[in-house]
Amino acid sequence: MIEQDWVSERFAEHQDRLHAVAYRMLGSTGEAEDAVQEAWLRVSRADTGQVENPGGWLTTVVARVCLNMLEARRTRREESAGALPPEPAASHESIHPTSKAGPEDEALLADSVGVALMVVLDTLTPAERLAFVLHDVFAVSFGEIGAIINRSPAAARQLASRARRRVQGAAGASDAARSAKREIVDAFLAAARGGDFAALLELLDPDAVVGEIRGGDAVAAFFAGRAQAARLALVDGVPAAVWSHLGRPKAVFTFTVNDDKITRIDIDTDPRRLRDLDIVILTAGAKERR
Structure with a gap:
């Protein structure tokens, strides 16, 4: 089998996951499709002789494309609206992802936030967003994440921890808001019916x-x-x-x-x-x- 056929088959095999990664990273279906298309152009020209883990390799390529898109998006915002507020100071507390919950629990947390998650993700730096999404939602190791963003595994862990704290805060606020609104809508329907x-x-x-x-x-x-x-x-x-x-x-x-x-x-x-x-x-x- 020639190399191009091998790449095409591996890409098709992992395409759903690649779309999911890109969507979580970018928050836009259109941009996610653009990212996956750009990733395909890159891998179709790449030397695959040393690729031992096709799924991990393809995920890394898509993640790098998304990181570039997030950084470009952030630059456009800064140019149009002035400098963004400074990032909150990083806590010295080291929170290991398994200290309170595993990746599956973090993925459930992310899904539970829904729209609120996408809003809070937009407040993160591109590196924080990448670290959180790849690790907590897709269980990518901090070693692999560090290689993508040119940071150490420990630095990647800290970025994910910082992002996770914000997401957990958004989850609590979102749950409270949904609960209050649900009671109001339920009361409205009861009053209307009666x-x-x-x-x-x-x-x-x-x-x-x-x-x-x-x-x-x-x-x-x-x-x-x-x-x-x-x-x-x-x-x-x-x-x-x-x-x-x-x-x-x-x-x-x-x-x-x-x-x-x-x-x-x-x-x-x-x-x-x-x-x-x-x-x-x-x-x-x-x-x-x-």
Whole structure:
């Protein structure tokens, strides 16, 4: 088998993982696809005679491409908005990744944060982001990570530890925010189903908006006695409501909440957009994924 065929087969074999690495690193499907394409161009021209671990080699190539993209992104931000605030001082505390949780637990932590994770990742330096994502989500060793960023394994561990502390903080804040919003959305649905106008007014901001309907009184009147079939759900990890027919979501209600008051409700019925949403119906004591 000629070398090009070997590279093509190995790349196809690991392509899903490479896309996952690039997406976690960059937070954008389009940029992840660009990174994987650039990685393919690099490996297709590379000498593979010394490659003993194709999966690790390909992951390293993609990670380096993503690191370059993150550094370029950071430079553009600094040029457009001035210097970024200084990075928080590194703690002298050394937190080994297995001291409290293993890689599997860290991966679950990362998944649990969802959108909040992507937000906090954008506050990390490119090296911190790479160290955290590769180690905590994809179980890449600190030795391999250090080689990618030209740091020692100990330095790579410290970068991941610093990033992990921020992510854990974001997870706690995100969980608290989701819990509060879930209670508000659940209360709103109960009040709507029961036609409790007064309870709806308590939950709505006086200037609440739903499409062309404006004002808390008007929104309460619109929903009172309705939403009988709407169910509490997590939509892309955020508390919302979903109306389904024959097991298929037909409408998603998303809520904007400020100061514990609902200020806006958006209703999406576009089948194409609904298909792309990660919907988990919340039931008593269980979760049902759509």
